[in-house]
Amino acid sequence: MRRHATVLHLDLDAFFAAVEQRDKPSLRGKPVVVGGLGPRGVVSTASYEARVYGVRSAMRTAEARARCPHAAYLGGRFDAYRAASRIVMDRLRELSALVEPMSLDEAFVDLAASDEARDLDPDALHAIAEQVRADVASRTGGLTASVGIGTSKLMAKIASELAKPDGVRVIPPGTEADVLGPMSARAIPGVGPATAERLRRIGVTTVDEVRAVADDDLRSLLGRSSGAALAALARGIDPRPVVAEREAKSVSVEDTFEIDLTDPRVLGDIAERMGRRVAERLARSGLSGRTVTLKVRHHDFETHTRSTTLAGPTDDARVIVRTARSLLSEVDTSGGIRLIGVGMSGLADWVQDDLFSGAPEKHEPVDAPDPDPTVTTAGARARPGGPGGRRWVPGADVVHDEHGPGWVWGSGLGRVTVRFETRLSGPGPVRTLDADDPALRAGTVEA
DNA sequence: TCTGGGGTCCTAGGACCC
């Protein structure tokens, strides 16, 4: 725990709704709800005027309409939100170089890395927070923010929550336990509905009561990692640093349909479009990924994922789309599907084309495919086999046809062997073709 | 007119390797 309160947390009040009220004066002072407007939409943000009627984030929009029929219901204008967010984050970076945005409307700032915040007594911190809030309001055209300051991310976040709306709260060092103790265990980040229910069943509802539980008991109740984390957080111990840049670990796109869909061809086309969007976003970020995941939510909300890990990273829309389609073909859609999604993980910040050009542009690929790749699928393991030289074929480690994925099994003497197999179909056809066959690069080898 | 979209982290089991 830090000896000084050097972590600041800023949270914009009812952000999306506030931007709408700022840009449309007729909405000021009135209930505004931003969220999905379709039959299956949910509330993203409710203005404070709408909250009076019990409208909350994550509530179904239909229920919000029932509670507050006279509110303005808006679908959201993310370009405007992004622009406002950028202004706020820039202001925070004037305060300290170490700013960690958590979302468009929220960020942590490490004041220990600040030139401005040298004086760390509570009154001085209060003044800094008020100055930031005033600047945010003037630069964004009137948006209000709540600011909390404490000795850790946990305490700063708790403080901004206590400051809401439109306020400041500093939790001085040494007072953490007093502030935290009487609060609901739900106030601790990481304690959601499921964890709160488990705690309730052993008679624990407040932070003080969490603190009274032996660490070992918390671990056996919640798992090793979560249990240990909760035991520490309940005591105000939170060593998590403020981190300015975090690398993305996955990229995904998903969509809930207005009505359940059953036609595999329609669903396949949707998966195709999603795969393309994932590829675009990867390419725009200069990323590629190895694991393609298909997410399917059935009519009854049963949700499943299916994934395939490729032998090497790609941002090729054709490969992503074919893999997603192949995964979808394993799913029974006859009962009705309400959502599908396509995602990519196992990201690398280089793309396979770099290998072709022979010159990695940004970084040396630290986890580049082994020159003699061993390819793993769920149920089948293939390794480059056969006598004679073997050669890595960039971009062609996985190819597809109607049999599912096919793996480059081995190559040599200018020839490449491709074996088609999936977990479901088992070993399939084998083809041998010239190493420079364009179908290899294109991933369109047929069995 | 039940339950969004984009993420992160954790757990657990099986396969495989040494």
Next chain:
DNA sequence: TCTGGGGTCCTAGGACCC
């Protein structure tokens, strides 16, 4: 030939956050 422990990778699911 049998047994086994530790580490890593992969898949799937769950909880959580904003």
